[in-house]
Amino acid sequence: EAGVAQSPRYKIIEKRQSVAFWCNPISGHATLYWYQQILGQGPKLLIQFQNNGVVDDSQLPKDRFSAERLKGVDSTLKIQPAKLEDSAVYLCASSGYLDTGELFFGEGSRLTVL
Amino acid sequence: SQQGEEDPQALSIQEGENATMNCSYKTSINNLQWYRQNSGRGLVHLILIRSNEREKHSGRLRVTLDTSKKSSSLLITASRAADTASYFCATEDTGNQFYFGTGTSLTVIP
Numbered sequence: 113e114a115g116v117a118q119s120p121r122y123k124i125i126e127k128r129q130s131v132a133f134w135c136n137p138i139s140g141h142a143t144l145y146w147y148q149q150i151l152g153q154g155p156k157l158l159i160q161f162q163n164n165g166v167v168d169d170s171q172l173p174k175d176r177f178s179a180e181r182l183k184g185v186d187s188t189l190k191i192q193p194a195k196l197e198d199s200a201v202y203l204c205a206s207s208g209y210l211d212t213g214e215l216f217f218g219e220g221s222r223l224t225v226l
Numbered sequence: 227s228q229q230g231e232e233d234p235q236a237l238s239i240q241e242g243e244n245a246t247m248n249c250s251y252k253t254s255i256n257n258l259q260w261y262r263q264n265s266g267r268g269l270v271h272l273i274l275i276r277s278n279e280r281e282k283h284s285g286r287l288r289v290t291l292d293t294s295k296k297s298s299s300l301l302i303t304a305s306r307a308a309d310t311a312s313y314f315c316a317t318e319d320t321g322n323q324f325y326f327g328t329g330t331s332l333t334v335i336p
Contacts, residue, residue, distance in 0.1 A: 116268075145324065154232075154314050154326035155269070168323055203268060205324075213257050213318050217268035 114138065118204050118218035126226055130192035133221045137185070137206030143167075144181055145215065146189050147203040155203055161187065194225045230315055230327035238333040245302040247330040249315030250295075256318045258291055260300050261326075263312045272313075273300075307336045 117136040125131050137144050142163050147155035158177065160167040163184035172179065176195070181187040191198055201220040207213070230251035239245050249258070257276045261269040275282045275291045275298070282289050288301040302309055315327040 143322070147326075154328045157323060157325065160323055168321070205269075213259065213274055213322075213324075214271045215259075215261075215269070215316070215324060217261075217270070219268045222266075 116204055116206055116216050116218035118202075118221050120221055121219065122222050122224075124224045124226065125194055127196055128193040130190065131194060131223060132191075133189045133202050133204075133223075135187045135189070135204030135218060137187070137204070138208065138216055141206035141208035141216070142184070143207040144187050145205040145207075146179055146187070147205065149201045149203055149220070151200070158189070158202075191223075194223075196225050199223055199225045230317060230325065232313075232315060232327040232330045234330060235328070236331045236333070238335065239305055241305060241307055241334055241336050243305055245305050245309070245332055245334070247300050247313055247332070249298045249300070249327050251298075251315070251317045251325075251327070252296065253317070253319055253325075255293075256320060256322075258289075258298050259316045259318065259324075260287075260289060260298075261314045261316060263314065263329075265311075269314065302332075305332075305334045307334050310334045 144161045146158040149155045158172045159169040159179045161181040164181045179189045203220045204218045205215040232249045259274045260272045263269045273284045286303045291298045312329045314329045316324045
């Protein structure tokens with residue numbers, strides 16, 4: 113079974129530029145999550161999708177962050193314009209078995225904003 | 227914040243010793259899970275304990291849950307150098323949303 117795929121693995125941009133991260137969850141997983149992990153901290157939930165609908169985006173800074181999940185499969189997280197404090201690892205996770213509750217994570221996309 | 231807290235923040239032990247880390251959380255939960263993260267990698271699920279369970283074992287892992295105190299502990303027995311990683315607790319609330327703790331960085335010295 114293929115795992116959660118994320119790209120790019122690393123990205124360096126200047127502040128005020130834009131960036132997009134892509135996630136392909138495990139096949140058949142209905143729930144997809146984007147987390148932000150700042151160095152030395154735990155992952156912070158940004159947005160949760162159930163199929164292609166948003167379940168929770170209460171912690172997503174909507175003035176600069178946007179996310180979509182087309183056709184309930186792949187997802188894209190965009191930041192525009194980026195700020196220095198957006199430097200973090202952006203983790204995508206998926207879950208297809210609500211009774212077990214296990215999340216499967218990708219390797220993450222590390223963003224550095226200069 | 228819905229995020230839990232873990233202690234200690236960092237733990238350094240000798241190979242063969244046991245490692246214990248604790249997690250406290252704030253809200254009602256469906257279950258609590260522990261994840262491991264090696265440096266520069268994604269998180270990997272270790273073990274899940276449901277809200278109606280008090281203790282669970284998996285290999286060298288033992289997790290306890292006290293819902294009255296809103297706390298959990300993870301014990302790793304007979305630690306190995308390969309156990310060096312960060313460990314996070316995650317609570318799943320009734321809306322199937324997951325909130326992670328602040329993490330414990332474990333170093334096992336060979």
